[in-house]
Amino acid sequence: xxxxKSEKYNKILNSAGAVFAEYGFxxxxxxxxxxxxxxxxGTLYLYFKNKDDILYQFISFKTIAVFKEMxxxxxxxxxxxxxxxxxxxxxxxxxxxxxxxxxxxxSEVRYLRDIESxxxxxxxxxxxxxxxxxxxxxxxxxxxxxxxxxxxxxxxxGAVEGxxxxxxxxxxxxxxxxxxxxxxxxxxxxxxx
Amino acid sequence: xxxxKSEKYNKILNSAGAVFAEYGFxxxxxxxxxxxxxxxxGTLYLYFKNKDDILYQFISFKTIAVFKEMxxxxxxxxxxxxxxxxxxxxxxxxxxxxxxxxxxxxSEVRYLRDIESxxxxxxxxxxxxxxxxxxxxxxxxxxxxxxxxxxxxxxxxGAVEGxxxxxxxxxxxxxxxxxxxxxxxxxxxxxxx
DNA sequence: AATTTAAATGAATTATAATTCATTATCTAA
DNA sequence: TTAGATAATGAATTATAATTCATTTAAATT
Numbered sequence: 550x551x552x553x554k555s556e557k558y559n560k561i562l563n564s565a566g567a568v569f570a571e572y573g574f575x576x577x578x579x580x581x582x583x584x585x586x587x588x589x590x591g592t593l594y595l596y597f598k599n600k601d602d603i604l605y606q607f608i609s610f611k612t613i614a615v616f617k618e619m620x621x622x623x624x625x626x627x628x629x630x631x632x633x634x635x636x637x638x639x640x641x642x643x644x645x646x647x648x649x650x651x652x653x654x655x656s657e658v659r660y661l662r663d664i665e666s667x668x669x670x671x672x673x674x675x676x677x678x679x680x681x682x683x684x685x686x687x688x689x690x691x692x693x694x695x696x697x698x699x700x701x702x703x704x705x706x707g708a709v710e711g712x713x714x715x716x717x718x719x720x721x722x723x724x725x726x727x728x729x730x731x732x733x734x735x736x737x738x739x740x741x742x
Numbered sequence: 743x744x745x746x747k748s749e750k751y752n753k754i755l756n757s758a759g760a761v762f763a764e765y766g767f768x769x770x771x772x773x774x775x776x777x778x779x780x781x782x783x784g785t786l787y788l789y790f791k792n793k794d795d796i797l798y799q800f801i802s803f804k805t806i807a808v809f810k811e812m813x814x815x816x817x818x819x820x821x822x823x824x825x826x827x828x829x830x831x832x833x834x835x836x837x838x839x840x841x842x843x844x845x846x847x848x849s850e851v852r853y854l855r856d857i858e859s860x861x862x863x864x865x866x867x868x869x870x871x872x873x874x875x876x877x878x879x880x881x882x883x884x885x886x887x888x889x890x891x892x893x894x895x896x897x898x899x900g901a902v903e904g905x906x907x908x909x910x911x912x913x914x915x916x917x918x919x920x921x922x923x924x925x926x927x928x929x930x931x932x933x934x935x
Numbered sequence: 936a937a938t939t940t941a942a943a944t945g946a947a948t949t950a951t952a953a954t955t956c957a958t959t960a961t962c963t964a965a
Numbered sequence: 966t967t968a969g970a971t972a973a974t975g976a977a978t979t980a981t982a983a984t985t986c987a988t989t990t991a992a993a994t995t
Contacts, residue, residue: 591946
C-alpha cells in the first residue's frame with residue numbers, strides 16, 4: 550500500500566464511490582470497482598487495506614471536504630438567519646454536486662464501526678454549528694427564547710436530509726439548491742396561516 | 743415452506759428483526775437468526791424462501807401494521823392541526839414500541855428492489871396523508887395558502903425521521919413520544935422570535 | 936543497455952455463509 | 966400402538982467474492 554495519494558488512488562476512490570452508490574457497499578464487488586477504475590483486482594490492495602478501508606477512506610475524505618465548506622459558508626453570514634441560509638444552501642449544493650456521496654452518506658452509514666463514529670462526529674459538528682446559530686439567534690432576538698435547542702437542531706438537520714433523500718429518489722432530476730430558501734422559511738415561520 | 747403463519751414463523755420473524763437490527767442485514771447470518779429463534783438453520787427454509795425473503799416479510803408485515811395505525815390515528819382528529827398531532831404521536835409511539843423495526847426501517851431500506859418499492863409505497867402513503875392534512879389546513883385557514891405542499895410534506899416526514907434516528911442513536915434512552923407536541927409546534931410556528 | 940527496483944496483474948487460494956437434503960424426531964389417526 | 970405423514974435437524978454442499986502472491990511489465994538508475 551502506498552503512502553502518497555497518487556492519481557491511481559483517486560481514480561479507485563472515485564470508481565468505488567460510483568459503484569457503492571449504484572449497488573450499495575455489500576453488493577458492490579472488488580472486481581466491479583477495479584473494472585470501473587481500469588485496473589486489476591489485485592491493484593486495489595496496493596492502495597487500500599481491504600474493501601472496508603475503501604469505504605472508510607471515501608467517507609473520511611468527503612467528510613473533511615464537506616465540513617470545511619460548511620464552516621466557511623457559516624462564516625459568511627452575519628446574523629443567525631444569514632448563517633442558517635448559508636449553511637443550508639451549502640449543504641444542498643455540496644450534495645447536489647456529488648450525488649454518489651449523497652447516496653453513500655444516506656445509506657452506508659451503519660456498516661463499519663469506524664465509519665459510524667466518523668459519521669457521528671460530522672453529525673455532531675453539524676449539530677454544533679446549528680446550536681451556535683440558534684443561540685446567536687436567541688441573543689439577537691430573532692429566534693424564540695423558549696426553543697428546545699436539542700430538538701430544533703435535529704429537526705433542522707432531519708428536514709434537510711429528508712429533502713436530499715427525496716431528491717436522490719427522484720434521481721437528482723430537479724435543482725436541489727433552490728429548495729434552500731423555502732426550506733429555511735419553513736424553519737423560521739412554520740406553516741401556520 | 744408452510745402456508746399458514748404459525749407460531750414458529752412469527753418466532754423466526756421476530757428473531758430476525760432483532761438480529762437484523764443489531765448487525766444489519768448483511769452481517770446478520772442465518773445461523774444467528776436460527777439460534778436466536780431456537781431452531782436449526784434448515785428450519786428457516788421451511789418458512790422462508792431465503793434470507794432476502796425474511797427481510798421482505800418482516801418489512802411487509804410491519805409496514806401494513808404501522809400504516810393501519812397511522813390511518814386510524816389521523817381519523818381521530820377533527821381539524822388539520824389535530825390530525826397532524828395524532829399522526830406524529832402515532833408515528834413516534836409505534837417506532838418507540840418497536841425499536842428493531844425503527845432501526846431496520848432506517849437502515850435496510852435500499853437493499854432489495856422489492857423492499858425499496860414497498861418502502862416507496864409506504865412513504866408515498868404517508869406523504870399522501872400529509873398532503874391531505876395540509877390541504878385541509880389551507881381550506882380551514884389554519885395553514886398558509888402559499889405553502890409549497892410538495893416541500894412541506896417532505897420536510898415534516900424528514901424531521902420526524904431525524905428525531906427518531908437521534909433516538910435510536912441514543913439507544914432509545916428517552917421518551918420519544920413526548921417529542922411529538924414540541925415537534926408539531928415547530929412545524930406550525932417555526933423558530934422565529 | 937543492462938540491472939535493479941517498483942508497480943501491476945489476474946489466476947489460484949481462502950474464507951464465509953447461504954442453501955440443501957438425507958436422516959431423525961414428532962405428530963396424527965386408524 | 967403403530968404406520969404413515971409431517972416437521973425439524975445440522976452436517977455436507979455450493980456459491981460467491983475477498984484476498985493473496987508468483988509472475989510479468991514498466992520505470993528508474995548506473
